[in-house]
Amino acid sequence: MKKLALLLLLSLASCKFSSNYSPQRIEGKQLEISEAIPANDSISEFVKPYKEHIDREMNKVLAYTPVDLTKNDGELNTAIGNMMADAVMDLASPVFRKRTGENIDIVLLNFGGIRSAISKGDVTTRTAYQVMPFENEVVVAHMKGIYIQEMVNYLVDAGSAHPIAGLSLEIGEDNTIQKVLIQGEPLAMDTVYYVATNDYLLKGGDNMVFFSNALDVTSLDYKIRNVLIDYFTQADTIAPVRDQRFIRIKQ
Numbered sequence: 001m002k003k004l005a006l007l008l009l010l011s012l013a014s015c016k017f018s019s020n021y022s023p024q025r026i027e028g029k030q031l032e033i034s035e036a037i038p039a040n041d042s043i044s045e046f047v048k049p050y051k052e053h054i055d056r057e058m059n060k061v062l063a064y065t066p067v068d069l070t071k072n073d074g075e076l077n078t079a080i081g082n083m084m085a086d087a088v089m090d091l092a093s094p095v096f097r098k099r100t101g102e103n104i105d106i107v108l109l110n111f112g113g114i115r116s117a118i119s120k121g122d123v124t125t126r127t128a129y130q131v132m133p134f135e136n137e138v139v140v141a142h143m144k145g146i147y148i149q150e151m152v153n154y155l156v157d158a159g160s161a162h163p164i165a166g167l168s169l170e171i172g173e174d175n176t177i178q179k180v181l182i183q184g185e186p187l188a189m190d191t192v193y194y195v196a197t198n199d200y201l202l203k204g205g206d207n208m209v210f211f212s213n214a215l216d217v218t219s220l221d222y223k224i225r226n227v228l229i230d231y232f233t234q235a236d237t238i239a240p241v242r243d244q245r246f247i248r249i250k251q
Contacts, residue, residue, distance in 0.1 A: 058126040062232035066239055069118040071111060074161055076171075076246040080118060081163035083240035084109055084131075087231035088224070089165040092138045092196050095220050104140060105182055105193040107165040108151065109224070110206045113198070114163070123238060128228040136198035138222045141214035145189040150210040152180055152187070155246070169246045178249055198224055 069080040085107040093104045116130035143151075155162060156175055168181040180187045192215065201208045202217065232238065 058124065058129065060125050061122045062125060062127075062229065063123040063235045064237050065118055065120060065123055066237065068120045069238075069240065071114045071117070071161065074242040076161050076169075076248060077164070077242050078161045079240040079242055080114060080131075081109070081111065081161050082165070082243060082245065083231075083238065084114065084224075084228070085163035085165035086240070087227050088138060088196050091227050091230055092140075092220055092222060095138075095222060096140050096194065096196070096218060099220075100194075100218060102194055104166070104196045106148070106151075106167045106195045107163070108155075108167075108195060108197050108201070108208075109163040110198075110201055110208075111158075111160040111162045112206060113200075113224075118238075123232050125229060128225050128232065132223075132225040132228055134200070134224075136200050136224050138196055138220045138224060138227065139199050139202050140218040140220065141195045141197060141202060141211050142216040142218070143193055143195055143211075143214050145187050145191045145193060147210050147213040148182070148187055148193055148195070149180075149189065150213075151195070151208075152177065154208065154210060161246070164245060167245065170249050171247075172249055173251050 069083070071078050071080050073079055088107045088109070089104060092107075096102065096104050113134070113136070114131060115133055116127075118127055118131065152167075152169065155164070155169065156171055156177060166183055168179065168184070169177070170179040171177055182193060195211075197208075197211065199219075200206075202211045202214075204212065
């Protein structure tokens with residue numbers, strides 16, 4: 001018996017995979033998760049109070065809107081996009097001013113970042129998560145006017161209603177730029193402007209490569225979603241509209 005055990009031990013010790021070894025076949029099986037899988041009662045009971053707490057927070061009514069708000073109600077600016085840009089301008093500006101002593105001049109967000117419409121009726125915390133499910137934060141890029149011109153060119157060529165605030169644009173039917181104003185004043189190429197955006201766009205998201213020319217960047221540690229929650233909380237009723245911030249002049 002001892003000799004047999006020793007023989008088996010020596011056999012196992014000598015079993016080594018060849019350096020040329022490769023598997024001949026790999027198999028896998030998909031395990032579908034569905035309602036047919038019975039719940040684990042002990043886990044369900046453990047999770048229940050946390051789920052109930054989260055549901056209460058998510059369903060908390062913050063404001064009311066008398067109309068449906070979608071991102072497809074305008075060519076160059078939309079009511080929901082204007083609301084989001086204005087919310088960042090209103091609520092991020094005091095934070096930036098406190099940290100730097102400067103004012104935000106422009107807000108630029110992205111059309112694709114608006115992930116849900118807001119239905120007529122109660123606006124809840126869940127609404128903010130649906131509109132902005134990402135963890136994007138507000139950052140402020142310090143940019144010279146020459147690169148603001150690149151931003152304007154991008155907006156004109158984009159064909160999407162990217163949310164903006166503080167910036168007024170008029171273009172012709174052939175996309176020629178008729179007017180550019182920042183805080184009501186003409187764009188100056190050598191002036192440094194402060195542009196609030198999100199960290200995704202700052203890194204070139206949606207091909208907004210002009211942000212790479214920022215002289216400096218100030219992070220505000222303020223999520224876009226939290227901006228919306230604070231904005232809704234401060235408002236009793238939200239009723240944003242399309243306006244004249246970015247329009248096409250008929251010729």
